[in-house]
Every structure is written in C-alpha cells, then in structure tokens.
Amino acid sequence: MAQLASFKVPVINNEPMRSYAPGSADRKGLEAALQRVAAAAPYDVPAIVNGKEIRSGDKQGQPMPHDHAKNLSVYHAATAETVTKAIDGALAVKPEWEDMPWADRAAIFLKAADLIAGKYRFDIMAATMLGQGKNAWQAEIDSAAELVDFLRFSVKFVEELYTQQPSRNSDGVWNRTEFRPLEGFVLAVTPFNFTAIGGNLVVAPAIVGNVVVWKPAPAANYSSYLLYKILVEAGLPDGVIQFVPGSPPDIVKQCIDHKEFAGLHFTGSTHVFRKLWKDIANNIDLYRSYPRIVGETGGKxxxxxxxxxxxxxxxxxxxxxxxxxxxxxxxxxxxxxxxxxxxxxxxxxxxxxxxxxxxxxxxxxxxxxxxxxxxxxxxxxxxxxxxxxxxxxxxxxxxxxxxxxxxxxxxxxxxxxxxxxxxxxxxxxxxxxxxxxxxxxxxxxxxxxxxxxxxxxxxxxxxxxxxxxxxxxxxxxxxxxxxxxxxNNKSTGAVVGQQPFGGARASGTNDKSGSISIFYRFVSARSIMESFVDPTEFSYPSNLV
CATH class of the missing domain: 3.40.309.10 (Aldehyde Dehydrogenase; Chain A, domain 2)
Incomplete structure (x- = not known):
C-alpha cells in the first residue's frame, strides 16, 4: 500500500490512576461491574482460532480465589488439532500482517488502550478482581493503568525503533535498515498474576509484525479472554493472535516442536523456563532459525x-x-x-x-x-x-x-x-x-x-x-x-516507560519490558545498501603502473 506521509504517533503519557474513594463515581461504577460480572458467571470460554470459536468439550474451571466453590469461567481446553490449526492459521496471515503499514498496526493498539481506559475499564478490573483475587487498587494498577501503558508505550517505542537508521552514507549510496518480524510464529505463555503482563507478552511480538499463539494462564483465563476480545474490537485481524487455553505442557510442547517456531515470550517459574530452554535447545536442528527466548521468572x-x-x-x-x-x-x-x-x-x-x-x-x-x-x-x-x-x-x-x-x-x-x-x-x-x-x-x-x-x-x-x-x-x-x-523505595511497582522491568541470573533474560529493549528481541534487522552510481571498471587504482 502507498505510504504518503511519515506519521507521528500522539504524545504518550502514563495512564492516570483512579482512587475509587467511597461515594465516587468510579467506586460505584466498579461495584456495579463486579455485581454484573459475578452474576453472569461462569463464562463459557472457547479457544479462538482464525477468528472462529472452538469448543472441545474438555471443560476446565477457573475458581474464584475468594470463593472457590464457584467458577468465574469454564474454558474449553484446546486439542492438538486446534493447536495445529492455530499455528497454520497464524502463519497463513503473517505476510499480510507484517506488510500492513505501521500506522495502521499502531492504530489497533492505541484504540485498544482507549477501549480499556474507558469503555471496558471496570469490566476488565472486575474480571481481574474476581478471577485473580485482586482488590480494587491492585486491579487498577494492573488491568487498567499498566495494561493501557503497555499498549500505548509499545506504539511509542516501536516508532522510535523504526527511526533508528545508519548514520553514514558513502557518496552515491543510501544505507537503510528495516526491522523485520521473526520468520515463523511466537509462542506467548502468560502468567496469572498480572493481566497487564499477559497483554504485554502477546502485544510486544505482535506489534512489530509477528503472529502469536497465546497460551493464557488457567487462573487468569477470563480476563485474558476479555482482553483478546477487546483487541479484536480494536481491529486486530483474525489469526494474528490465536487464543488457545488448555494444558500448558501439551500446548507448549506442540509449539516448540514445530519447524516454524521462532520465539518464546514467557513469564512463569524458573524451573519451567529452564526446562523449556533445554527442550528448545534439543530441537535446534529442527528450526528454520535460532528461536528467540525471552523470559521473566522468579525472584527472592x-x-x-x-x-x-x-x-x-x-x-x-x-x-x-x-x-x-x-x-x-x-x-x-x-x-x-x-x-x-x-x-x-x-x-x-x-x-x-x-x-x-x-x-x-x-x-x-x-x-x-x-x-x-x-x-x-x-x-x-x-x-x-x-x-x-x-x-x-x-x-x-x-x-x-x-x-x-x-x-x-x-x-x-x-x-x-x-x-x-x-x-x-x-x-x-x-x-x-x-x-x-x-x-x-x-x-x-x-x-x-x-x-x-x-x-x-x-x-x-x-x-x-x-x-x-x-x-x-x-x-x-x-x-x-x-x-x-x-x-529508599520498595522493591515493587515498576512503571512502564519509567522503570524498565526484568532480572538476570535465575530470574530471567533481563530484556526489560516497559522499554524499547524488549522489541529488539522480536525483530530481525535487515541492512539495505542501494547504489546510485554505476562502476565503470573492475580494477583498483593501486593496480595502475
């Protein structure tokens, strides 16, 4: 498609926090959402592949931590056939997704951020509170403010990434760099404890043109499902992100055993991450390229x-x-x-x-x-x-x-x-x-x-x-x-765009989510050199006698 201008994204700032003080409109709105979301539970959550809902009939519950006799959702665990369809469908849509003009890709995630900040704020907070056991303040920090920040700052950081070009050009030459998505698909394995982290693990690879198979945490299934639907409402094309809840070991193994597996974006336990790293290493001769492994795990x-x-x-x-x-x-x-x-x-x-x-x-x-x-x-x-x-x-x-x-x-x-x-x-x-x-x-x-x-x-x-x-x-x-x-500050509470987050040693690969650094891990740069002046002979000046 024609690119008729060099666009500039709007100024990005951190989403303002709301207090939910007694008697406030925000408190009333959130209380109403809690009642509405709880009353409609349990939600029937399918896998979603190529935009189509798939119900395997293998139903797994998501109990509410404060009232474990009740399920917030019942999800259909994806079968091996469903995972195959998800991978094949993602790879089929990949060329069109990576070729979409940057401004159009960016607009999807900016719109999703605005939908969460406004229309769906109380709903996704209620889903996080009921399903993951957070109080109002922690849900506000996570599923509202931080999730919105991840979406908006991702657009800002990718815009900055794309502007990074060679600083020198010889006479008659134009040097350029393009930041290609990885060749294949990315697997995102997301945790229960932050709705925002789940969103970031999926969005970070997708926003730079990758296609993603999303394996959400069972204990965060409903908030993940709601986020997926918000992304679709914002304009995300079918197949770019494939939503496949189910057995973590089975889904992950099927993905990392695939020739087109290109990257892992993971948050979870150190033990599991180390095992996945070993499994990927054992498959290294299978892959088209060396998979990118990005993980944030435990801490003490x-x-x-x-x-x-x-x-x-x-x-x-x-x-x-x-x-x-x-x-x-x-x-x-x-x-x-x-x-x-x-x-x-x-x-x-x-x-x-x-x-x-x-x-x-x-x-x-x-x-x-x-x-x-x-x-x-x-x-x-x-x-x-x-x-x-x-x-x-x-x-x-x-x-x-x-x-x-x-x-x-x-x-x-x-x-x-x-x-x-x-x-x-x-x-x-x-x-x-x-x-x-x-x-x-x-x-x-x-x-x-x-x-x-x-x-x-x-x-x-x-x-x-x-x-x-x-x-x-x-x-x-x-x-x-x-x-x-x-x-002189507590060890928690990193803010997107302010304190890039991640640890080293057994705590992960320290690729710093919430900063531009994470996006380097999901692109494969191509250097382009174009000559404007044709050579007239092959010999060098030093060949003259």
Missing part, C-alpha cells in the same frame, strides 16, 4: 536497611512490598535484612504494629488491604513453607495462620530467623510471607555479600539509608543482585 527479592534508615517509612515500604496482592508479584519482598540497632530501636515494634493491623478479605469488600492467594496449590505450598520454618526454629511474630474454608486466605506473615540461609530466606514462596534476618551493625559489608550470594535469583532489591556514602558503596556491591534496584 530483598530489602536491606542501613543503620541510618528512618524506621516508619522503612516499615511501610516493607509491608507494601511484601503483602500487596498477598505477595504474588515476581518483585515482592521476601527477605528483609535489618541492623540490630534499628530492629531494637523501634523497627520490630513498628513492624508488628503495622503488619498486625492488615485485614484480608474478598475483593468485593473494599476495606481490605489484601486478599486470597490464587488457588489450592499455592495455599498448600505457602502454608507448608511456614510450617517448615517453624520446625527449623524460626519465630513467627505476625500472622502464620490460614483459612481455606471458603477462599484461599493466608494471613500476612512475618518470620524472624537467625539463619540467613534458612528455607524462607532462600526458597521462592510467592505468597504473603516476609522473613527478617537481624544482623549486627558491624557486619554491614558481610551482610551485603550475604544478600548477593544467598540465592540464585536477581530480580528486585531495595536499599534504605540516609548516609549517602554508605548507600553509594552498597549499591555498587549489590550491582548484580537485582535487575531492578531501588533506593
């Missing part, structure tokens, strides 16, 4: 406090980092290092007071700071780890109790250990459990070394202190301990 994130730290702000930051969304964030605080002078000087007392005042409850009760964990396996794992910590001799100073009679509720728990390599200081928990290790003030340097070497992870970490010299030195010592490092 830390806060460390210098003796010069302020107590109350430090405690508040720890509570938010550890217990927002019941600790079910890749970046959640899990291990906390506090000097004895601070601990005995009021930190312990303030922590017990503040953490002990947290209430938990269903998403429909807005007064609660946090809610349930996602499901039975998570509940059993978290409570089991707490019991093992007790058996090791650790002291539970807040929480430690749980109730699964109706929903999967685990009380925010603070553990104090004398062993910096105990189970809750080394093993990822992914739940509302924070462990404190109290160190001697004189052992500051040794504690920094301990933080850097105790676990295999390297996702997020935070350093607190007023002594700038100590802060500067400590930040240097912890350079490789976290891909997202915070000074």
């Amino acid at each position: 994130n830390f806060h460390v406090y210098h003796p010069s730290s302020d107590i109350k702000p430090g405690v508040i930051q720890a509570i938010r980092a550890a217990f927002e969304y019941s600790g079910q964030k890749c970046s959640a605080l899990s291990r906390c290092y506090v000097p004895r002078s601070l601990w005995e000087g009021g930190f312990q007392e303030e922590l017990i007071k503040q953490a002990g005042s947290i209430t938990i409850g269903p998403c429909t009760e807005f007064q609660h700071f946090t809610g349930p964990v996602i499901g039975r396996p998570a509940f059993d794992r978290i409570t089991g780890i707490i019991e093992k910590a007790k058996q090791e001799g650790a002291e539970v100073i807040v929480g430690g109790t749980a109730d699964d009679s109706k929903g999967f509720f685990v009380q925010p728990t603070v553990i104090v250990t004398k062993d910096p390599k105990s189970i809750t200081m080394t093993q990822e928990i992914f739940g509302p459990v924070m462990t404190v290790y109290v160190f001697e003030d004189s052992e500051w340097d040794q504690t920094l070394e301990l933080i850097d070497t105790t676990t295999e992870y390297g996702l997020t970490g935070a350093l607190f202190g007023r002594d700038r010299l100590a802060v500067t030195k400590a930040a240097g010592k912890l350079r490789n301990a976290a891909g997202n490092f915070y000074i």
Whole structure:
C-alpha cells in the first residue's frame, strides 16, 4: 500500500490512576461491574482460532480465589488439532500482517488502550478482581493503568525503533535498515498474576509484525479472554493472535516442536523456563532459525536497611512490598535484612504494629488491604513453607495462620530467623510471607555479600539509608543482585516507560519490558545498501603502473 506521509504517533503519557474513594463515581461504577460480572458467571470460554470459536468439550474451571466453590469461567481446553490449526492459521496471515503499514498496526493498539481506559475499564478490573483475587487498587494498577501503558508505550517505542537508521552514507549510496518480524510464529505463555503482563507478552511480538499463539494462564483465563476480545474490537485481524487455553505442557510442547517456531515470550517459574530452554535447545536442528527466548521468572527479592534508615517509612515500604496482592508479584519482598540497632530501636515494634493491623478479605469488600492467594496449590505450598520454618526454629511474630474454608486466605506473615540461609530466606514462596534476618551493625559489608550470594535469583532489591556514602558503596556491591534496584523505595511497582522491568541470573533474560529493549528481541534487522552510481571498471587504482 502507498505510504504518503511519515506519521507521528500522539504524545504518550502514563495512564492516570483512579482512587475509587467511597461515594465516587468510579467506586460505584466498579461495584456495579463486579455485581454484573459475578452474576453472569461462569463464562463459557472457547479457544479462538482464525477468528472462529472452538469448543472441545474438555471443560476446565477457573475458581474464584475468594470463593472457590464457584467458577468465574469454564474454558474449553484446546486439542492438538486446534493447536495445529492455530499455528497454520497464524502463519497463513503473517505476510499480510507484517506488510500492513505501521500506522495502521499502531492504530489497533492505541484504540485498544482507549477501549480499556474507558469503555471496558471496570469490566476488565472486575474480571481481574474476581478471577485473580485482586482488590480494587491492585486491579487498577494492573488491568487498567499498566495494561493501557503497555499498549500505548509499545506504539511509542516501536516508532522510535523504526527511526533508528545508519548514520553514514558513502557518496552515491543510501544505507537503510528495516526491522523485520521473526520468520515463523511466537509462542506467548502468560502468567496469572498480572493481566497487564499477559497483554504485554502477546502485544510486544505482535506489534512489530509477528503472529502469536497465546497460551493464557488457567487462573487468569477470563480476563485474558476479555482482553483478546477487546483487541479484536480494536481491529486486530483474525489469526494474528490465536487464543488457545488448555494444558500448558501439551500446548507448549506442540509449539516448540514445530519447524516454524521462532520465539518464546514467557513469564512463569524458573524451573519451567529452564526446562523449556533445554527442550528448545534439543530441537535446534529442527528450526528454520535460532528461536528467540525471552523470559521473566522468579525472584527472592530483598530489602536491606542501613543503620541510618528512618524506621516508619522503612516499615511501610516493607509491608507494601511484601503483602500487596498477598505477595504474588515476581518483585515482592521476601527477605528483609535489618541492623540490630534499628530492629531494637523501634523497627520490630513498628513492624508488628503495622503488619498486625492488615485485614484480608474478598475483593468485593473494599476495606481490605489484601486478599486470597490464587488457588489450592499455592495455599498448600505457602502454608507448608511456614510450617517448615517453624520446625527449623524460626519465630513467627505476625500472622502464620490460614483459612481455606471458603477462599484461599493466608494471613500476612512475618518470620524472624537467625539463619540467613534458612528455607524462607532462600526458597521462592510467592505468597504473603516476609522473613527478617537481624544482623549486627558491624557486619554491614558481610551482610551485603550475604544478600548477593544467598540465592540464585536477581530480580528486585531495595536499599534504605540516609548516609549517602554508605548507600553509594552498597549499591555498587549489590550491582548484580537485582535487575531492578531501588533506593529508599520498595522493591515493587515498576512503571512502564519509567522503570524498565526484568532480572538476570535465575530470574530471567533481563530484556526489560516497559522499554524499547524488549522489541529488539522480536525483530530481525535487515541492512539495505542501494547504489546510485554505476562502476565503470573492475580494477583498483593501486593496480595502475
């Protein structure tokens, strides 16, 4: 198609957060959406391939974490035949999708962002709250603001990517670079804990012209389905993104065993990611090209406090980092290092007071700071780890109790250990459990070394202190301990376009979602050199005698 102008996307800013204060129009709108979405459950969710709904009859439930006897949705697990159709259909539409003018591709995702920010804001929040156990504030952060930010900033970053061209041209030559999509299809395997991450894992490859097979998390099935339908309403062509819920091992294996498999965009456990990497490596002779492997996995994130730290702000930051969304964030605080002078000087007392005042409850009760964990396996794992910590001799100073009679509720728990390599200081928990290790003030340097070497992870970490010299030195010592490092701020809450997110070591490939960096991973650049002046002879000047 003719390109008759060089277009400029609108100015992109972060989506403003709404507060949902009592009596506000936003609170009323969200409450109404919660009632409406809950009343219509369970939703029948098919696979969607080439724009057509496919119901296998193999129905799997998505229980609501706060009321696990009820399903928010029942989805039809995709069969091997459906996955084959999804791959073939995506590859068939790929040439037309990658050839679509950039402005038209960009318009789809900008429109989807506006649909979520306005028309569907309360609906997708309600789906996230009921299905994934988030309260109103956490759902606003995730399924409204961050999801909108991912969509809009993706357009901005890709526009910037496409403007990057060679800076030099010889006389009579024009050098150009085009950023082709990968040759084949991309598999997106998305997690339960962030509707926005699910959206980003799918959109990041698609916006640069790739076609995507989307395997959503079972526990986030309905919000993922709603997002898919919003993308279609925004103009996404059939087949560009194929929606295939179902068995993760079966769907993933079928995709990575395909010759045209070109890339994996994954968020999930370190164990699963490592296995997928090995499986892809074993298939390397099968593929048309070397697949791109992009993954963000687990973390064992830390806060460390210098003796010069302020107590109350430090405690508040720890509570938010550890217990927002019941600790079910890749970046959640899990291990906390506090000097004895601070601990005995009021930190312990303030922590017990503040953490002990947290209430938990269903998403429909807005007064609660946090809610349930996602499901039975998570509940059993978290409570089991707490019991093992007790058996090791650790002291539970807040929480430690749980109730699964109706929903999967685990009380925010603070553990104090004398062993910096105990189970809750080394093993990822992914739940509302924070462990404190109290160190001697004189052992500051040794504690920094301990933080850097105790676990295999390297996702997020935070350093607190007023002594700038100590802060500067400590930040240097912890350079490789976290891909997202915070000074006098909690370890959670990276904002798209402001703090590119990702960790290294066992925490992932550190490709930094929320920045331009992630898009380099899903393109394959082609350098083009065009000559305007024809040569007149083949010999060189040095050949003359």
